[in-house]
Amino acid sequence: ETGVTQTPRHLVMGMTNKKSLKCEQHLGHNAMYWYKQSAKKPLELMFVYSLEERVENNSVPSRFSPECPNSSHLFLHLHTLQPEDSALYLCASSQEPSGSAWADTQYFGPGTRLTVL
Amino acid sequence: SQQGEEDPQALSIQEGENATMNCSYKTSINNLQWYRQNSGRGLVHLILIRSNEREKHSGRLRVTLDTSKKSSSLLITASRAADTASYFCATEPQGAQKLVFGQGTRLTINP
Numbered sequence: 676e677t678g679v680t681q682t683p684r685h686l687v688m689g690m691t692n693k694k695s696l697k698c699e700q701h702l703g704h705n706a707m708y709w710y711k712q713s714a715k716k717p718l719e720l721m722f723v724y725s726l727e728e729r730v731e732n733n734s735v736p737s738r739f740s741p742e743c744p745n746s747s748h749l750f751l752h753l754h755t756l757q758p759e760d761s762a763l764y765l766c767a768s769s770q771e772p773s774g775s776a777w778a779d780t781q782y783f784g785p786g787t788r789l790t791v792l
Numbered sequence: 793s794q795q796g797e798e799d800p801q802a803l804s805i806q807e808g809e810n811a812t813m814n815c816s817y818k819t820s821i822n823n824l825q826w827y828r829q830n831s832g833r834g835l836v837h838l839i840l841i842r843s844n845e846r847e848k849h850s851g852r853l854r855v856t857l858d859t860s861k862k863s864s865s866l867l868i869t870a871s872r873a874a875d876t877a878s879y880f881c882a883t884e885p886q887g888a889q890k891l892v893f894g895q896g897t898r899l900t901i902n903p
Binding site: 717733765767782784785786788 | 825837840880889890896
């Protein structure tokens with residue numbers, strides 16, 4: 676097991692709903708990430724947090740709102756999503772953030788399969 | 793165009809054979825990583841190779857990196873049915889605080 680958990684594993688929501696995805700890492704890492712994986716597209720980085728501060732926002736629409744209350748937890752708040760937002764949302768963590776001299780591997784959670792109706 | 797592109801997009805071989813996947817990228821990098829993903833699951837890290845390294849081994853995996861050609865290869869020897877998965881290369885471009893993933897190679901091992 677990777678030590679990164681995500682809940683829920685599956686989520687179906689309407690375009691007017693508000694929901695949140697949760698990620699928890701038990702590895703003592705300093706950096707956490709949200710990725711979006713759509714069919715036939717490369718994995719897209721959405722947000723990066725390092726020591727609870729957002730260091731990357733990869734031009735993600737405001738209907739996606741991340742929150743990192745502490746170094747072990749990461750949330751992705753969703754509201755007024757579109758059907759094209761349906762995808763697998765993956766959370767990952769690493770000891771140090773990418774771009775540092777000590778950049779290391781990322782450990783992924785199992786993902787949340789999101790369907791927007 | 794993408795930073796990392798895997799080739800081939802799909803590969804089907806018999807159990808016991810070797811599987812080779814390639815990755816090409818466009819900009820200078822700090823390191824290159826290979827990940828595996830089973831259907832609908834999270835990615836699992838396989839191996840990381842830094843820009844000053846040329847080859848790395850881990851069990852049945854062998855990764856090479858040629859920075860002059862901006863390419864890497866992943867070799868899986870003596871393949872097993874459990875190796876069936878998608879394999880992604882991810883590069884960390886110099887100056888960028890991110891990993892950039894390719895679209896992956898879908899590997900199928902036939903028993």
